[in-house]
Amino acid sequence: MDSIRTLEDPEATVLALDIGGTYTKAGLVSRSGEIRHVAVMDTASGDPFEQYVPRLAELFDRLRKASEKADPLAMGVGAPNASSQSGMMETPPNFQWGDRIPIANTCSKLWELPVFLTNDANAAALGEGRFGAARGLTDFVTLTLGTGLGSGIVSGGRLLTGANGLAGELGHINVFPEGRQCNCGLKGCLETYASVTGIRRTVFELIANRREPSVLEHYAFEELTGRIISEAANEGDALALEAFDYTAGILGTKMADTVAHLDPEAFVISGGLSQAGAILLEPLKRALEERLFPVYRGRVRVLMSSYTSEQAVLGPAALAWEKLEEGLGGR
Amino acid sequence: MDSIRTLEDPEATVLALDIGGTYTKAGLVSRSGEIRHVAVMDTASGDPFEQYVPRLAELFDRLRKASEKADPLAMGVGAPNASSQSGMMETPPNFQWGDRIPIANTCSKLWELPVFLTNDANAAALGEGRFGAARGLTDFVTLTLGTGLGSGIVSGGRLLTGANGLAGELGHINVFPEGRQCNCGLKGCLETYASVTGIRRTVFELIANRREPSVLEHYAFEELTGRIISEAANEGDALALEAFDYTAGILGTKMADTVAHLDPEAFVISGGLSQAGAILLEPLKRALEERLFPVYRGRVRVLMSSYTSEQAVLGPAALAWEKLEEGLGGR
Structure with a gap:
């Protein structure tokens, strides 16, 4: 051969x-x-x-x-x-x-x-840059919303690696100085809010704080998946919708900070939480646009990854x- | 000739x-x-x-x-x-x-x-990369703390410019969603806290909230300069020292977010506020180190620009x- x-x-x-x-x-x-x-x-x-x-x-x-x-x-x-x-x-x-x-x-x-x-x-x-949603773009950021929040940064056509090969840990930027405990030892990291695990924590916080009934009250924390929360939101469950709005509001605000660092053309969102589609994407785009420094407004797209497993x-x-x-x- | x-x-x-x-x-x-x-x-x-x-x-x-x-x-x-x-x-x-x-x-x-x-x-x-405090470094961020907060990012030996030539607007990352009004129209931007103007606002907020006497009570807002606040802090004025600690705490926390994006070797601090020296630098380094994602700890230096005017x-x-x-x- x-x-x-x-x-x-x-x-x-x-x-x-x-x-x-x-x-x-x-x-x-x-x-x-x-x-x-x-x-x-x-x-x-x-x-x-x-x-x-x-x-x-x-x-x-x-x-x-x-x-x-x-x-x-x-x-x-x-x-x-x-x-x-x-x-x-x-x-x-x-x-x-x-x-x-x-x-x-x-x-x-x-x-x-x-x-x-x-x-x-x-x-x-x-992969997104060469074959996927970011094909042809030179400046973009990928966010994978799964168990945690993974990220990769491409700037000027190059993957940013940083001084120690450790650039792009956006899951650990700070949302609230005294916020949720993160696995990394810090408090208030973005991935404790904007990930599948994060939205599960948000649902439990909302159940603790609210009195309206929700189908999500039937699940133990270990049973509750991103899919269950998405389906509840799609069926109009108010608490599930509020959980998505809260998650999107936090993530959009922090994405605006990322824009102020990098001036990217687009974000590409993937991972379990992204399967919720418009329920996540619409409030996310609104929160991002509201929080952008004015020179960036209307210039940053939020794309969904089209990849199958x-x-x-x-x-x-x-x-x-x-x-x-x-x-x-x-x- | x-x-x-x-x-x-x-x-x-x-x-x-x-x-x-x-x-x-x-x-x-x-x-x-x-x-x-x-x-x-x-x-x-x-x-x-x-x-x-x-x-x-x-x-x-x-x-x-x-x-x-x-x-x-x-x-x-x-x-x-x-x-x-x-x-x-x-x-x-x-x-x-x-x-x-x-x-x-x-x-x-x-x-x-x-x-x-x-x-x-x-x-x-x-300039800092070629001739100044960051000479020989490939990954660093400069922060100029003057009237506002200016920033420049070098990653992998290249100045980051972004998709529209607008990368590095760190003065406009968000500290508090409902924080101080910024000239740009947003609320809670970093430069409304971490700049000469920012620390003047902090001094006035502290005077409004505290009852301890301070030499800074003698100044109108327009008269109050970074130098006056620095000198008061150096002479042990408790309110001035608290203003520096507050400023450094906010800036250090946000610098940790910048590290999570870029994994830089160093920050280079310049501008009017940096003339305060150790009164700013020491609490700044502490706040940064406390807030760093663990893999970055001990790896990021905070340098002062050595430039004269x-x-x-x-x-x-x-x-x-x-x-x-x-x-x-x-x-």
């Missing part, structure tokens, strides 16, 4: 690996963003990393078998708290894998390829393609 | 023009940041721009006469609300010069040179040298 070894070959692919707290997705992705093959498994982040490695080897084997011509040029990996500088996942929350997980080396042993690593939020930003591999794929085009060697 | 026309010539200079609300400073600056000659005049921003132009011509003539070899390679200009894209000062606050002032064209008519223009805060950031020309000089090195043509 002849190897594919030029970027220009239309058959050329990269191997893209997205490691999430729940699922691990691997795909072969062309330069134009076509996902040729994809394979998914549970991450099982509560089990030791030693058990993950052979399962990842199997996942890669499934891809090799699915595609006879599987000869990717490089591997892109997006993972929580991953550092491009160290090649490690560093104390990722919700993972029982240890403090420094050598994920780049592990991957390159399983499939002998140059490996490019970044954290999941930065990978998402690269499997398209999460487009983030790490974009990273690999970008690095190949820059002519870098990887690990 | 032979012209100097190479960047490498040690005699080579650029003409640097710093237009402030009070003073206009012009200087001839070498590539290593040596200020060969400098000339200063009142800006008289309350008089029409038509009166400013002949006075600027005279200022340039003084430089020409002071230096027989005055043959600068280019002109760098820093001015409030100046846009590199339009070549205009656009509705600068505190200037009675109109809405769109063609400053780049005006300058190139007075001294036939390629002109590079940026706003004063961005020029300051470039005349060294303001180093900002626009840095702009001109940078553009010459990039081989750009100017206006």
